[in-house]
Amino acid sequence: MAKFDKKLAGILTKCGVITEQQRDEALAESEKNNASLTQILMDKKFCDEDTLVTAIADEMNYYPVNLNRIEPSPEALELLTEEQSRNYQVLPLSKMGKMITLAISNPFDVLILDDIKIVTGCEIVPVLTTETQIKKALERAFKKQVDVQGELQSVAKELEGQLLGVDLSGGSTEDAEDENSAPIVKLGNRIIEDAYLQGASDIHIEPQEHCVYVRYRIDGILKDQMQLPKSSHRALISRLKIMSELNISERRLPQDGRIVFKKYNPKFDLDLRVSSAPMNYGEKICMRILDKTKSCLPLDKLGFSEYNLTMYRDLIQVPYGMILHCGPTGSGKSMTLFAALNEINSPEWNISTAEDPIEYSLPRLNQMQMKKDIGLTFAAALRCYLRQDPDMILVGEIRDTETAEISIEAALTGHVLFSTLHTNDAPSTISRFSEMGVEPFMISTCLVAICAQRLGRRLCTCKALDDPKPEEYALLSRAKDSLPIGKLVRPVGCPKCSGSGYKGRIGIHELLKNSDELRAIINKHGPVEDLKLAARRAGMRTMFEDCMEKVKLGITSLPEALGTARPDDTIV
Numbered sequence: 201m202a203k204f205d206k207k208l209a210g211i212l213t214k215c216g217v218i219t220e221q222q223r224d225e226a227l228a229e230s231e232k233n234n235a236s237l238t239q240i241l242m243d244k245k246f247c248d249e250d251t252l253v254t255a256i257a258d259e260m261n262y263y264p265v266n267l268n269r270i271e272p273s274p275e276a277l278e279l280l281t282e283e284q285s286r287n288y289q290v291l292p293l294s295k296m297g298k299m300i301t302l303a304i305s306n307p308f309d310v311l312i313l314d315d316i317k318i319v320t321g322c323e324i325v326p327v328l329t330t331e332t333q334i335k336k337a338l339e340r341a342f343k344k345q346v347d348v349q350g351e352l353q354s355v356a357k358e359l360e361g362q363l364l365g366v367d368l369s370g371g372s373t374e375d376a377e378d379e380n381s382a383p384i385v386k387l388g389n390r391i392i393e394d395a396y397l398q399g400a401s402d403i404h405i406e407p408q409e410h411c412v413y414v415r416y417r418i419d420g421i422l423k424d425q426m427q428l429p430k431s432s433h434r435a436l437i438s439r440l441k442i443m444s445e446l447n448i449s450e451r452r453l454p455q456d457g458r459i460v461f462k463k464y465n466p467k468f469d470l471d472l473r474v475s476s477a478p479m480n481y482g483e484k485i486c487m488r489i490l491d492k493t494k495s496c497l498p499l500d501k502l503g504f505s506e507y508n509l510t511m512y513r514d515l516i517q518v519p520y521g522m523i524l525h526c527g528p529t530g531s532g533k534s535m536t537l538f539a540a541l542n543e544i545n546s547p548e549w550n551i552s553t554a555e556d557p558i559e560y561s562l563p564r565l566n567q568m569q570m571k572k573d574i575g576l577t578f579a580a581a582l583r584c585y586l587r588q589d590p591d592m593i594l595v596g597e598i599r600d601t602e603t604a605e606i607s608i609e610a611a612l613t614g615h616v617l618f619s620t621l622h623t624n625d626a627p628s629t630i631s632r633f634s635e636m637g638v639e640p641f642m643i644s645t646c647l648v649a650i651c652a653q654r655l656g657r658r659l660c661t662c663k664a665l666d667d668p669k670p671e672e673y674a675l676l677s678r679a680k681d682s683l684p685i686g687k688l689v690r691p692v693g694c695p696k697c698s699g700s701g702y703k704g705r706i707g708i709h710e711l712l713k714n715s716d717e718l719r720a721i722i723n724k725h726g727p728v729e730d731l732k733l734a735a736r737r738a739g740m741r742t743m744f745e746d747c748m749e750k751v752k753l754g755i756t757s758l759p760e761a762l763g764t765a766r767p768d769d770t771i772v
């Protein structure tokens with residue numbers, strides 16, 4: 201920075217922020233002590249941080265920012281390593297498409313921007329701040345995770361020590377069993393914060409005979425996080441039940457509740473859906489994390505193949521009819537539905553949703569949380585929406601005849617109805633409707649499309665190329681697509697992916713588009729096999745084929761793909 205100090209001091213003098221005398225004094229000191237000029241100017245109270253930044257920004261045509269008031273997005277933070285950010289004295293703030301908003305502290309060194317452009321492969325929009333602010337912001341951004349984990353461990357230790365002490369003295373175990381004792385309150389909070397910062401979707405607190413396991417589900421895989429002393433079990437469960445507003449004296453029956461975590465730590469705007477279950481070694485608690493700040497990803501970021509994305513985008517533009525998503529819990533159905541709604545959302549449409557729970561919120565959407573205990577069911581919400589001048593309706597799930605019938609009625613009377621079903625693949629979703637007692641011609645008439653979906657793990661950047669073995673080659677060639685079979689990618693493992701070789705997940709899809717042939721088969725109660733063949737003739741690629749395409753493109757590995765979708769039995 202030193203070689204740019206004269207320029208910087210020159211600008212500040214020219215703008216009248218500092219006097220010539222102050223300039224000379226600061227420059228001399230900076231040279232003598234090899235210290236930052238801006239820091240000296242502020243230490244000597246020649247000018248304050250805001251004045252300094254705005255003066256330079258104004259002169260050099262940059263937008264000034266105050267990093268104390270801006271949180272960098274997690275996506276932006278992944279663009280550079282902590283070390284790179286420190287070396288360049290920059291901080292990525294946000295990313296939109298191929299553009300990064302980057303906070304810089306040295307507007308004179310243009311080479312930095314060129315370097316970062318190459319490292320990230322993105323265009324840079326620089327905004328100006330000071331070295332000190334970048335240093336502090338980097339500390340906050342990169343230390344956050346470490347801190348929570350460190351604190352969690354110390355709380356667990358403290359608890360263990362406390363319990364141990366109590367046991368040895370032979371006195372009462374009151375403190376350890378007290379759900380309001382400081383370590384228990386802290387432990388409850390830290391577990392939730394830690395899981396959230398690690399990107400977990402679920403937290404499991406599981407009592408065993410002699411200990412309690414805490415596990416998180418991250419990227420679809422359950423992982424051990426810590427082992428707590430058995431004596432902390434009752435207090436921790438009670439604490440979590442208090443937070444969830446559950447009845448703490450009821451330990452013999454399952455209960456459902458919700459934690460509004462903001463009440464316990466205002467920095468974390470998340471809710472947790474809590475379920476308690478009476479197990480043989482005591483109560484187990486499972487919590488699903490609902491991140492309220494989680495933004496909805498655009499459709500083209502969900503892993504749709506080019507082929508499926510074009511078809512899906514076209515299908516969601518229909519004027520009326522039913523669009524269904526199917527797959528097990530946690531397969532990303534609601535993520536895709538909200539990405540679709542986000543794409544069609546406009547001032548012209550009334551989009552209403554009935555959800556349980558509300559996971560994402562979008563501006564302008566009318567969203568309703570279901571409350572079964574007072575009779576607010578999907579069917580009740582649907583009936584209400586039909587009198588609310590709707591254009592598009594999203595129903596969280598169709599699992600009973602009543603909801604199925606009203607949904608079809610809505611789709612047949614000029615509305616677009618989106619919903620989900622817990623079926624395995626697209627063709628078998630149709631037969632689920634007949635099982636629910638819906639007349640085949642009703643479903644054949646209103647159905648637009650069914651999208652079956654799974655989430656597979658995405659390979660981390662540490663992946664390696666290898667030649668496919670003969671049996672792997674045979675599997676890959678079973679998929680009917682035009683992609684050549686070249687090298688195969690295999691997981692490796694690095695610190696970034698905690699050695700697993702995978703980081704993040706990607707959607708695997710199977711998109712069935714209704715056709716005349718399908719309608720005829722549905723109307724005469726045709727078997728699932730016939731539906732599948734007809735769907736393929738209408739252009740459907742199976743989930744297995746979608747997986748194989750993603751293996752060929754190096755996005756995921758073959759074992760992961762096979763664990764996500766089984767090879768098709770019948771391929772035409």
Ligand SMILES: [Zn+2]
Nearest residue numbers: 660662694697
């Ligand atoms: Zn890795």
